[in-house]
Amino acid sequence: MASNRPQDHRSGNVRTSDGVELAYDQHGESSKPSIIFLPGWCQTALQWRKQYEDLGQHFHVTTYDYRGHGSSEKTNRGYRIARFAADLNDILVRLNLNDVTLVGHSMGCSVMWSFWDIFVTERHRIKSLILVDQTSCMLPRPGWSEEQAKEIGTLFTQQSLDEFAIALQSDARATMSQFVPAMFTDKAAKEDVAWTLERNLMIDSKSAATLLLDHVKNDWRDVLETINVPTLVVGATGSFCPMSALDYLVAHIPGARLVAIEKEEGGSHFMFWESPEKFNALVRRFIGTGEVST
Template structure:
């Protein structure tokens, strides 16, 4: 069922790129901003948009080059995507906002928090879904050290994927990668939908963004996050559960929830098991609001 009060609108970034976004629910309700991952559109969150729009003002947007947003041949780096997020938050005048980010979307949030520190007051909570703070392992690390921070790739590993995307086998490269993000119980229809949505982004821009994304190390940003945070990981994801627990340990007061194999715990758990995912997020949000109100009373 389509969410109530749904509209599609746009904002224009500081460098002239039009970003499309979905807005569902009443604007007077608390705001949730859903941030998609690499090569995925806002509609990857459709099962969350329909659920949360009853109680929240839900916004889900397409990154530049993704979905229905403009597709320039520039700006495919995490810092620019963070600036895009900042542009959206300011133009919509969002306050006390919960950011719900998946995969590369988490890196966008970490960059936003680091670079736009004067805007941190607009963020009330974070939900960080299945992303390593350091995707590429240092060559000096042992396998255990890499696993501890969910560094899923060795040096050159992501460049090989980018090489495949830019060559004659771009479709098979992205298809194989996206298939690995689902559990064996996922339907072919769901997998094909994800693949088709990814093709709205050019292989060249997807490759450029992926390489830049994987080159970042956000570990020093984590301890600076001072809003209630939920970290969600998955037992069979490319990103280790140890790494998800590491993130939660580094962010003061953060919670962590790992989806087991039986709970369809892979990279797209929010798509494969939306009922449980939505319940986990809802429980976190309700608890964070209660804690905030209690702290407010204690200060009186």
């Protein structure tokens, strides 16, 4: 794929407060508005390459690999959302980033919500949030009706979660070979799906399962109402994450707005990959003017 990568490119490592090396990349001039892209579960920073090659011309873009993912250090500790939130805080502080728009995809939203919940004194660094295709609670709570679970957009039962985690540790490639294609529309290029699969398999299966179990058990509903920065929620009509989950976010985050990308336009869980022009234009408008229409 031809690259429009800006010449102003920097890469390096940030050492976290518990001693793990995280690989990061920055694109664009440091004087421009700052964006940090946070990938989803088992994904790497390169999943955002269609964003930083374009948006790096307009913004100062930072991407990084979570611990155990991609080019970051492989470690046997810290595979929980709270620790990933602490790692995000280390990135912000060590790189001295301010007035940042955080863009989180899927599990990346949970990392953002955990950061917002725990690192209250560092919230001043955050200018705005873009939440991409993630429900605030993935596992029904005891006593919930089917209607409550549907409204909030839960994606697992305890049984299906346990079965998925066991299968992942038994045969990660076979399990992910079924899971990854479900994140794309049927129009996605086979080589893109295959590339994504290989990136997802860069984390060892035990760590991936540990992280998934922690990710799914969290309930972020009480955090939503505390968010007091401009927030854009992005969904897709062709995603397994139901629109009801995103409607719930908008109803409970003060002032939040929602845009959905249609399936026919590449609106999958990976809409930023299948429909990058539309997604990138949406990000540019939201950060620049507050407009959210597609």
